[in-house]
Amino acid sequence: MSSGPLLELNELGISFKSKRGMAAAVRGVSFSVERGESVAVVGESGSGKSVTALGLLGLLPKSAKITGSAKFNGEELVGLESSKMRAIRGKKISMIFQDPMTAFNPVYTIGDQIVEAMEEHGTAEGKAAMSRAAELLEMVGVPEPGQRVHQYPHEFSGGMRQRAMIAMAISNSPDLLIADEPTTALDVTVQAQVMEVLADIREESGAAMILITHDLGLVAGSADRVQVMYGGKIFERGPTNEVFYNPRNPYTQGLMSSMPRLDAVGERLIPIHGSPPSIMNMPEGCAFAPRCRFRQDVCDERSADLELVSDLHMTRCHLTAQLPDYVREGTKK
Amino acid sequence: MSALLEVDDLVTHFPIRAGLFKRTVGHVHAVDGVSLTVNERETVGVVGESGCGKTTFGRSLLRLIEPTSGGVRFRGEDVIGANKDRMRELRAQMQIVFQDPYASLNPRMPISDIVSEPLRIHGTSKGEAVKRAGELLAAVGLLPEHGNRYPHEFSGGQRQRIGIARALALNPSLIVLDEPVSALDVSVQAQVINLLEDLQNEFDLAYLFIAHDLSVVRHISDRVVVMYLGRVCEVADSATLYEAPSHPYTQSLLSAVPVPDPDIERSRRRIVLQGDIPSPANPPSGCRFRTRCPIVQEKCAAEVPPLVTFSPGQEVACHFPLKAGETLLDRIGSVDLAH
Secondary structure: OOOOOOEEEEEEEEEEEEOOEEEEEEEEEEEEEOOOOEEEEEOOOOOOHHHHHHHHOOOOOOOEEEEEEEEEOOEEOOOOOHHHHHHHEOOOEEEEOOOHHHHOOOOOOHHHHHHHHHHHOOOOOHHHHHHHHHHHHHHOOOOOHHHHOOOOHHHOOHHHHHHHHHHHHOOOOOOEEEEEOOOOOOOHHHHHHHHHHHHHHHHHHOOEEEEEEOOHHHHHHHOOEEEEEEOOEEEEEEEHHHHHHOOOOHHHHHHHHHOOOOOOOOEEOOOOOOOOOOHHHOOOOOOOHHHOOOOOHHHHHOOOOEEEEEOOEEEEOOOOOOOOOOOOOOEEO | OOEEEEEEEEEEEEEEEEOOOOEEEEEEEEEEEEEEEEEOOOEEEEEOOOOOOHHHHHHHHOOOOOOOEEEEEEOOEEOOOOOHHHHHHHHHHEEEEOOOOOOOOOOOOOHHHHHHHHHHHOOOOHHHHHHHHHHHHHHOOOOHHHHHOOHHHOOHHHHHHHHHHHHHOOOOOEEEEEOOOOOOOHHHHHHHHHHHHHHHHHHOOEEEEEEOOHHHHHHHOOEEEEEEOOEEEEEEEHHHHHHOOOOHHHHHHHHHOOOOOHHHHHHOOOEOOOOOOOOOOOOOOOOOOOOOOOOOOHHHHHOOOOOEEEEOOEEEOOOOOOOOOOOHHHHHOOOOOEO
């Protein structure tokens, strides 16, 4: 085991072949995840947040071109041959997907699928593996785990399926969990249950987590650090409190002001005009420039670099020095 | 304030058919006795989780789904008893905007035709309809000259604007908005919410705003109706609903919604409800929420709690409602449910 970060992305780029040439979904993403910490990757549709995760695990179609570097425990994942990748995926790094209905195979029981994950990596075999699967289901709060291991995915409710997926993800005691919109398909009361399970599991196992989501509320409650993505790049990053209370990037500020909040009433929302760019039609300069209310000529010419604004807090904007201090806006109706 | 829409004990059941002869073996109790009033120019929010019947309710009162029983009155006129021709006239007054901006617009029609179709159905001449379509597109923040483009040329937010323009075409007084922003990105959601607020002022509209997102519903609504498994748990004005929620389900729902504020999120004592929502095909007896309610008592299984006025502007259907300032956690008094 190396002493560096658990995961270190360096200028990761991912593009897809299309009829109109290469389309870049991820355009130079660098960040690291330390052991045991929780890092959120926030962004809207098309920001590249999910593709980043799929790319580093080698789960993208062959047409995807991946550049840059992604080191896990010091081992390079980009270009890693598939047998070696398989030894890491599901063992050292596990993924929790948004939709547990499509992530499970409908013709095998939940137990069989968790056992398969363990047998693949030699964690447990046969009967011992099945009783371990039941234990795992119990850990994630599935009632009557002894019976439910023998049930099929369709016999589980959405919340229970997502718990089962978490059970499968932790079956080989991974060092890193990647949760891609793990609760987006769930009702809010069930979401609260699943997030609680994830927090308990992480506390017990010490696994690090990358939480990929569009929901800033979830991030506020469960991430140590935040990466805000837009147009395939990181626009702002920092400790969660810094990014929420002192956002320095116009995009992050815009996101915060455009969200209705349960604990605030009577405010008029301040939307960001326009819509997120398509990867087929990315602006030349700063990806956010066409929607930015502070835009200047330089923004259309080139993208800014990520620069430190304070300890550990970085933003990608040409105008950082000129931006007014952020106050959560909202005019009284 | 005068009542625009009055719904009285509306029930919509769907038959469950099975077997060779498709005999009816049971019913899905989608909406089970919902009453509410929407006043002129008012926004009433309907919030609830999947399966609570909020969408069926919205469609039943427009008779897009025929309700099983109950009454709907629009400006005092009986909607359920209206014949086909009268219903068409009434629907000009009561419009709907659907959730999915990708599925609710005909991909083969230019948007000016989509927006003006209601006008032509109601007898407006082609030339007049096209002119009006331009005005409507402008009203929702689109360029009138885009009228000859097709839906696929627009983003999700723009398509939702098109759906809203179509709903406005016949100058309705009430629009049922069924999850109008839940398919949109956060930054685009706010645009559509603001647009809806502006249009309400401009055209004196009343909204029935159906959504699962409590933050959005509370933001836009004057009053909020909380539904669970086909029934109303609580009705309250937006401020009361947040400051003094009385039904255990309302409190749990509010408690489960994450707030984008790290200090609040870390210090919050959250009520995490156990279990899942039961199936509406086989709802629990008595109070529908009793199987998940942390303060359930015997009476809850035996008797259906009626919706009664609890405080001015607040109605609650619970045998043991929580008083103002009292939280569910206080009532439970134990730590194992709270974190």
